[in-house]
Amino acid sequence: MPLYAAVQVCSMLGLVELHGASGRFSSLLDDGRRDCGAAGFAIASKGEYEIRNLLDRMQVAFRCPGSEWGPMRILGPLYKWLANPRLDDAFAPLVGVVRRHCVETLAIGAGETILGLTVSTRRVHSLNSASKEYGISKPTLRSILRAEGLVTPATDELPPYKVTFDASVAEPILRDACDTLNLEQTMEYLGVPTNSERAFLASALLPPWNPAGKGRLKDHVFRRRDVVAFAAKLRSHGRSRLKEDPALTDLPTTARLTQSTSVFIASLMLEGRLRRVAVRSGHPAWMSMLVDASEIRPLLRDPKSDYMSLRELSKLVGVDSRVVSALIRVGAMRSQIVAHPTQKRPTLFVSREELAKFQATYVKLGVLANELGSVGWKVRAKLSETGIEPAFDYEDIGVFLYRREDVALFAGAR
Secondary structure (H helix, E strand, C coil): CCHHHHHHHHHHHHHHHHHHHHCCHHHCCHHHHHHHHHHHHHHHCCCHHHHHHHHHHHHHHCCCCCCCCCHHHHHCHHHHHHCCCCCCHHHHHHHHHHHHHHHHHCCCCCCCEECCEECCCCCEEEHHHHHHHHCCCHHHHHHHHHHHCCCCHHHCCCCHHHCEEEHHHHHHHHHHHCCEEEHHHHHHHHCCCHHHHHHHHHHCCCCCCECCCHHHCCCCEEEHHHHHHHHHHHHCCCCHHHCCCCCEEEHHHHHHHHCCCHHHHHHHHHCCCCCCEEECCCCCHHHHEEEEHHHHHHHCCCHHHCEECHHHHHHHHCCCHHHHHHHHHHCCCCCEEEECCCCCCEEEEEEHHHHHHHHHHEEEHHHHHHHHCCCHHHHHHHHHHCCCCCCCCHHHHCCCEEEHHHHHHHHHHC
């Protein structure tokens, strides 16, 4: 680069480094201009990496009071100078650095011109640009991108034009996001009754694309194509020739006749366990399915044979039901939401297998004391002396609970 060009490059880089996008040479005295030259030389002498660091700092510092933004607003006099069509070719290296940086870090769309070059492919989207292109509201888009991991929680307080992400990675997600349904819309499309919504979600027959609470989403988000495919899957199990059979009834009616749930019956149907299934026209998918109640009854099983309610479990373990809830909360036991065949709502149960694992792993202080022929406070004191502490904090679960493997040696030594 010729000396005259290098001097101008250093001066311009120093101007925006010291005075930002609003800097003007006309307002500087000789000392100020010399300071700019020195600051610019310190940057330019380290090459492209340091120049791009300067451009990054200017992007971070930029504040847009309205909707107008872009390289000219962000880089101020530096961009204006480089955009001059009569600029000497000697400045081409700097033009190339700034152009690449803009295309790779700003939401520049295909067809836009940056420093004399038309961009062929968008590299970066912002919430603003993606919202405009795909027709998605910015709050919804921000939540979905958070849920998908394309933007981080650190961007939550940034204005939409500053939240940027890789356009190519985001493209399939944005295509899906522009055609989604919330929970209410999904249930309406399928025809699932309101009183079955909770059981439907718990069954995972159609998992949300992004569930409520993920990425700050306030509602479940379903992709329309997933909902349409699920509706088609339901209907594929029906035979139109059976639709006039008076023994067949829709899912909610069959649920009442069998004291079951429509979600449970739909699960049986999707698993291929029902043979007499018909589909009728003129109804949403859920309400279009007709089944035979007489096929359902033999398949119903008493959940108490495999699962126990928290109240039943508390009696078997010998603790208050609040303690059982606490044990589940801290992970000492695993619970399941089971479609109860004799109730309308999904119910929280613990399996007998899980109870057996719990009893094999843990022992209450009172039970241990009885096994040792002692009293609780004495056993607890002895355990503490030998460095054996409860598996969980008493304040968390309301009972002293020890791991059997921890107390095995202690019990054997007595």
